Amino acid sequence: MEETDLVILWGSNAREAHPIFFHHVLKAIHRGARLYAVDPRKTTSAQWAVSGTGHLPLHVGTDIPLANAIAREILAAGLENRSFIENATSGFDDFRRSVEPWTLERAELVTGVPAAQIRELAHAYARADRAVLCWTLGITEHHNAVDNVRALINLSLLTGHVGRYGSGVCPLRGQNNVQGGGDMGALPDRLPGFQHVENDALRAKFERAWGVTIPPKGGWHLSGMFEAMEHGEMTALYVIGENPANSEADQHRTMRLLGGLDTLVVQDMLFTATAELAHVVLPAAAGWCESEGTVTNSERRVQRVRRALPPPAGVRDDVEILCDLARRMGRDLGNPTAEELWNELRTVSPPHAGMSYARLEAEDGLQWPCYDESHPGELYLHGRLWERPVVGPRAPFKAVEHDPPVDELTDEFPIRLTTGRHLDSYNTGVQTGLYASPLRRKAGIDLHPEDGWRLGVAEGDPVRVISRRGSVVAPVRFDPGLRPGLAFMTLHFPDQVATNELTIDAVDPDSGTSEFKATAVRIEPMRPDGTDARLAGRQETHGSALHRPRA
């Protein structure tokens, strides 16, 4: 990262959400690297972008038009990496045709980013010797999240900024083990080591190792589970370390579905809002400081977590709880230590095979793949694409089309609400709510000062924020980093303002991620006595808005 020449942060406010990663970006910037920030908000990250032109303030949900226009401009200027495309990729001709309509002018109209800025980024990215393209939830919390990611991957394939030292694509993961969880098979269609459950040979390997029969079809992802609850196909839910009652989009629906389950078991380190709904709550140790084990970070580095202190009385390690549960169900898994479980994983997951605990300790973690004890681990992936001929399958371009946010802006719901994190807080605030951060801002809604003026509200005034699904009351804060028509809220303080009463659960069909980043809302000032200030006649509109069926 520090030795790259150009960094694009796309839908990522790393300065606040990944502060120590951003230290490395800053080292690169001080070395002379240029930063471009693609974000509807002028965030604290965007403030470090190339002066004047480095912040591309696109409209929420117009990432694909912007990416396609960048691709078209690179092609029009003849700046694509032709030899890389020919050697290592597929689907280029289709892709070229698909971006052809996205002229700079059309992209400016759709995305709101001036054509000159799109052109500058296209040329800078294509001409850079080394370039890293990072993204976060600004890309993935959309109903077409996977297409958004593909649009960015297309850019890296077009320029060959992948699989080389200092060049690559980098999704910044939001939790300390969201990468590791997926690696370990906590995905609906994968076994540990990303091995597909529908590949018969791979599944058979696990069946032999575990002495069980594994269903040959992928399961439901999170949003699929809620669909299944809706249809009565799923009646029992076992939640480990997740707080869907606060974190899921469209909270009214979430609460209704969780409340309607026959059995809800919650295993968590704190008594969350989800635990309040549960039939059984299993208090669990804090994985990062009361348990032994490993986690895997955004750069695929497997690192050890260690027990620094014992959990409180009556609170048990996740593994202990699961093994006890298995015993009650008639299967004795023994009392394995974290290291024994890890060594079992190494026998079935080739990319982890070389990572002994001794090596993880001695080498300060290892980056997968690490196939055997003499393998050093890999600093970056996809180097195979630079072999001639390419090793393995070609990397596919994927033509993707613009598909605006599901929650449309209308006269009734004219404001685009997007969500994100503050520097000092984390997700639903279960953990971060308990330390006295001097930076902590009360839950509220951030508006551009101009919108505030239009609504006739001052900073601190409560307003009613209404979406097609629900409404909340929140105090206003002005942020000139926003634009008129764009509002921002966090999910950190669900007890004060339940932002997810507003958000839409329009879901990406492949990833199952909800469109937290694009809600259409209306904002109404309140009278000092707490009632809505507008004419009573409009109250009926509110009522109908509240009870409108889901979009």
Place this chain on the structure above:
Amino acid sequence: MTFQDAPDSKIPVPRGPLPVVPPPRPRRAVELTIDGQSVAVPEGATLLEAARQIGIDTPTLCFLENLTPVNVCRICVVEVEGSRTLVPACSRKAEPGMVVHTDSERVRLSRRMVLELLGSSVDLSTAPQIPGYMERYDAHPERFGPPAPPARDHERDLARPGHHHPPHDGHAATVGQPVKVDNELYVRDYSKCILCYKCVEACGTDAQNTFAIALAGRGFEARISTEYDVPLPDSACVYCGNCIGVCPTGALMFKSEFDLRQAEAWDESRQTATDTICPYCGVGCTLTVHVQDEKIVKATSPIDHDVTRGHLCIKGRFGWEWVNRRE
């Protein structure tokens, strides 16, 4: 062009070549003599690194591996033959044929003087390295007389250049002043500040790039300050605590440690320090969790860790309170 089908996610991708990392630029070896021993170091290495390479322990206060040397404390000075003045080992580069003395009478005198001046004017009671240094260089700061009474709150912050008058009743001038406690996360006790500049560097381009603090004032009234001496909550501070992480004297201290020390309950002999990984994002920062009596009392990060280089953010540094509060 011919194209194959796109990869099928059900088929594993074969192993590729190992990543290629550009080799570091080759560096010429530089030979020099330190305390009569000959030593070869790569070009660009400092005298401090050269001395450490042959096992010579050089005291340092303002130096830290993850910060740019600023040569302000002068405790690491060494004698280079042919140089009129002593030179700071932490930043002076080794040159071919240099003859260096790290323990000559001149060096010892200089280090003793630095320690005595610091010891007479600054509260070094929570600076772990100092007692050893004092003994090694036979420093007696008390010979400057008993410390003068501390300044009143903000008195030093309002001082202008030229205001300083040394006490004339045989007392030693000090930087003593009340502790600044203006937030729940960390305190600033500038009675303990030796102006090593590390906090300013960690807040600036060496790590955090927030620039909330800088050096204000001149001469004996020089001090580390927020803009216009505003309390931290009104400043640009983002509470990463990276200034605490680099402070060599305990002037910057976790509020949790400060409170325990006030209650005379801080006891490092009862503490454990365990390395684990921060829970708050996907970057994977190593957190060293310091535990006393089954409560977390502070969090640091190892300086040699590739991910953090010793630095953390507010969540990693302070976000563990909930663990202590669980019943």
